[in-house]
Amino acid sequence: MIRSITKKKPEEEIDRLLNGLGRIFIIGCGTCTTLTRTGGEPEVRAMKERLSGQGKMVTGTMILPVACDNLTGEALKEYGQQIDQADVLLIMTCAFGVQTIARQLKKMVIPALDTLFIGKENGIGQFDEICTQCGTCILGETGGICPVTSCHKGLVNGPCGGTNNGKCEIDSEKDCAWTLIYNRLKELGRLDLMRTYQKPRNHQGEPSPGKIILEASSQSASVQ
Amino acid sequence: MASSFKKALKLGKFLVTSEVAPPKGTNLEKMHHHIELLKDKVDAMNVTDHQSSVMRFPSLGGALLVKEMGGEPILQMTCRDRNRLALQADLLFASSRGINNVLCLTGDSVILGDHKEAKGVFDLDSSQLLATIRRLEKGKDLGGNDLDGSVSFCAGAIVTPEANPIEPQLIKFEKKVETGAEFIQTQAVYDLDNFAKFMDYAKQFPVKILAGIILLTSAPMGKFMNKNVAGVNVPQELIDEMSSAPKGRALDKGIEIAGRMIKRIKKEKMCDGVHIMAIGREELVPDILSAAGLS
Numbered sequence: 001m002i003r004s005i006t007k008k009k010p011e012e013e014i015d016r017l018l019n020g021l022g023r024i025f026i027i028g029c030g031t032c033t034t035l036t037r038t039g040g041e042p043e044v045r046a047m048k049e050r051l052s053g054q055g056k057m058v059t060g061t062m063i064l065p066v067a068c069d070n071l072t073g074e075a076l077k078e079y080g081q082q083i084d085q086a087d088v089l090l091i092m093t094c095a096f097g098v099q100t101i102a103r104q105l106k107k108m109v110i111p112a113l114d115t116l117f118i119g120k121e122n123g124i125g126q127f128d129e130i131c132t133q134c135g136t137c138i139l140g141e142t143g144g145i146c147p148v149t150s151c152h153k154g155l156v157n158g159p160c161g162g163t164n165n166g167k168c169e170i171d172s173e174k175d176c177a178w179t180l181i182y183n184r185l186k187e188l189g190r191l192d193l194m195r196t197y198q199k200p201r202n203h204q205g206e207p208s209p210g211k212i213i214l215e216a217s218s219q220s221a222s223v224q
Numbered sequence: 225m226a227s228s229f230k231k232a233l234k235l236g237k238f239l240v241t242s243e244v245a246p247p248k249g250t251n252l253e254k255m256h257h258h259i260e261l262l263k264d265k266v267d268a269m270n271v272t273d274h275q276s277s278v279m280r281f282p283s284l285g286g287a288l289l290v291k292e293m294g295g296e297p298i299l300q301m302t303c304r305d306r307n308r309l310a311l312q313a314d315l316l317f318a319s320s321r322g323i324n325n326v327l328c329l330t331g332d333s334v335i336l337g338d339h340k341e342a343k344g345v346f347d348l349d350s351s352q353l354l355a356t357i358r359r360l361e362k363g364k365d366l367g368g369n370d371l372d373g374s375v376s377f378c379a380g381a382i383v384t385p386e387a388n389p390i391e392p393q394l395i396k397f398e399k400k401v402e403t404g405a406e407f408i409q410t411q412a413v414y415d416l417d418n419f420a421k422f423m424d425y426a427k428q429f430p431v432k433i434l435a436g437i438i439l440l441t442s443a444p445m446g447k448f449m450n451k452n453v454a455g456v457n458v459p460q461e462l463i464d465e466m467s468s469a470p471k472g473r474a475l476d477k478g479i480e481i482a483g484r485m486i487k488r489i490k491k492e493k494m495c496d497g498v499h500i501m502a503i504g505r506e507e508l509v510p511d512i513l514s515a516a517g518l519s
Binding site: 158170186195197198 | 308329330332333335336344346347348349350351352355356366382384387388389391392393395396398399402403411454455
């Protein structure tokens with residue numbers, strides 16, 4: 001399952017955003033930020049203790065099951081009074097959750113996390129970015145490994161000169177995507193694909209902000 | 225009109241190129257001095273493009289200065305800072321001012337430089353930039369539109385003969401040749417036996433190869449590069465040789481080693497020339513050339 005991968009904002013930034021705001025309601029998420037240990041129950045409790053220690057009043061806390069879900073509106077209603085009492089909502093979900101909550105309530109929202117990427121847990125406590133949703137998929141030519149996402153520079157014609165013993169020039173913990181692609185295509189006997197020149201990418205596969213409206217006829221077609 | 229460097233490539237003589245680095249700021253005095261010193265001693269001078277992702281005076285401005293001073297510039301262009309519109313525009317400008325040699329590079333990550341929060345562009349890569357040059361020469365831009373006025377370039381690229389693993393690097397090298405590289409300047413090579421093996425492979429391609437020579441200034445520099453610079457391998461014997469230099473004479477030893485390597489490359493006709501990178505000590509390039517018996 002793909003996950004929204006987050007990290008905690010620096011405390012100074014959270015303190016700056018909360019400056020002058022005395023009453024705070026904290027919201028975590030039971031899905032992705034629980035998995036990444038950035039907005040689950042223990043992290044929400046720690047945030048509450050920290051803010052209380054600063055003399056702030058925490059009017060309440062809650063963990064939404066899936067913050068980005070449409071049912072979030074219903075779940076928030078259960079805490080209506082505590083939310084009403086707050087000056088601001090401090091939200092420990094990914095940015096998708098923050099926006100979902102903001103749409104439901106007439107309250108200022110403050111994200112306590114930075115949303116880093118859409119990724120996958122590839123080992124205990126290890127999360128890797130897998131797709132940048134570029135809109136022009138070339139996985140069919142790279143053995144199923146995405147260079148747009150997995151190469152730091154998004155290169156589509158092979159490695160740069162910074163590749164070093166199979167690792168990336170920016171971080172020896174990060175694999176060189178083109179070493180992985182080379183190994184995969186070699187294994188599959190398809191190095192011809194790597195030898196094929198890829199023309200400059202179309203960066204406007206879906207011009208940002210993305211929006212797709214299905215036509216009525218195609219909607220019914222997809223249902224059949 | 226073909227650049228003098230392009231003519232030299234075609235003549236098949238042993239080529240020597242070096243580098244000049246634009247300043248951090250507008251004081252061009254040192255660069256001026258290096259150009260004056262080198263312009264008649266080398267076939268062309270690369271002008272680096274925000275080398276190591278450190279913001280500097282632009283390579284285009286530096287190349288223009290080389291040209292104005294009567295030297296032969298090779299404009300280094302990375303894909304890190306400009307999208308395809310800006311790269312094409314700079315190529316048009318370069319051509320209009322008689323800057324006709326271009327070295328196409330992908331470019332280091334911005335994270336390695338001094339503006340770590342900047343956006344890295346990489347709209348094109350090095351082989352796509354080469355293809356772009358060839359397309360502009362046909363009178364078309366990347367959007368398929370006609371150009372008013374023609375351009376003609378001598379285009380080059382780089383390769384890292386000591387990259388590990390080497391195979392993906394060689395596939396990229398072949399793509400660069402296919403997309404239009406006429407010359408290749410290599411990353412620094414120190415183990416010439418290894419380099420000779422690389423050349424056994426590279427010789428089959430229609431491209432001129434200039435071996436990269438980086439001046440060793442001390443034994444620790446050799447160790448530092450082994451540890452920190454991708455695709456550079458300074459053999460232990462050379463590090464030991466640098467260490468053996470009497471106190472205060474390491475630089476002389478480095479010049480001697482560089483000269484000796486160039487001499488061997490030329491004598492054994494390993495490749496088509498050398499690209500000397502003195503990294504901030506460009507005033508020593510004439511000494512390296514003397515040590516190599518080239519002046």
